[in-house]
Amino acid sequence: MSREARYRAIARELGRRIESGELPPGERLPTEDALAERFGVHRLTARQAMVELRRAGLVETRHGLGSFVRRVQRRIEVSIDPVTRRHRRVDLEGLATVFAGGEEILGRALVEHPAGARHLRVAGEEVYEITTLLRSEGSPCVLSRYRLPPEYADLVCDPDLGVLGSLEAGGISYRYTWHAISADLADLADQSALALDAGAAVLVREGLVMHGDEPLCHVERRCRADLISFVTRYDRPGD
Incomplete structure (x- = not known):
């Protein structure tokens, strides 16, 4: 599977968990290293998946604290x-x-x-x-x-x-x-x-x-x- 398809698949999986409420608003997401290990991918692939989630408005990154499930507007x-x-x-x-x-x-x-x-x-x-x-x-x-x-x-x-x-x-x-x-x-x-x-x-x-x-x-x-x-x-x- 190509790297592009893999990061999209990871983003879709995390997005599904967010939209279902399994990952509630305010929940801190795993680090890029932890995501890479969990999905068996390179850290850059995990980072690109997080970029996709931020673009979709599902995740926000707080400087020095990590990435969190975004609260509903x-x-x-x-x-x-x-x-x-x-x-x-x-x-x-x-x-x-x-x-x-x-x-x-x-x-x-x-x-x-x-x-x-x-x-x-x-x-x-x-x-x-x-x-x-x-x-x-x-x-x-x-x-x-x-x-x-x-x-x-x-x-x-x-x-x-x-x-x-x-x-x-x-x-x-x-x-x-x-x-x-x-x-x-x-x-x-x-x-x-x-x-x-x-x-x-x-x-x-x-x-x-x-x-x-x-x-x-x-x-x-x-x-x-x-x-x-x-x-x-x-x-x-x-x-």
Whole structure:
């Protein structure tokens, strides 16, 4: 049997075990040397089989740790009423289930952020920034930065409600005025908080929240592109 056919056969066998659940998400796979010995092939053949599995999106390699069965990407769907521009409550409850444990606050400080200051129409370049982390099934998924006018520096955040929910609980209503979605490569903060390798893909979801006619919060969410995708529906509650 040719070397090309052999590595494809190995990839198919491992792929079958992954898709059947025999090798569950997060499972660490044998090393290339161990695979080569198990299948009676050269190490380069085992390496090519792993390349095929990564191309198929079934396996991810973590620098210094090895190769692991990739977790299934979560499809996050939210519906926004086009009149009120508010998320539907049922969607927020669903998100709370997906991201059990609430928003873990990683930091909060007054920082210089010219772009955020422009969005918020504040004097100077200083904004109050709250950084949080969402996890799903134990894996870090979403790194969020909420940028508010400096006068919100004393805001008390309830992890179960999140930053925006805490604002609302304090009597501050809000609505989204725009969203933007783009792609980026993981920076040092992403690599640390989201357990990503350098150069990994990050989904960036950015938006501006208003309180009445005044900008309230510039939100930037940086998500693991291998674990999270977003669908936003603009409809009326009950549609």
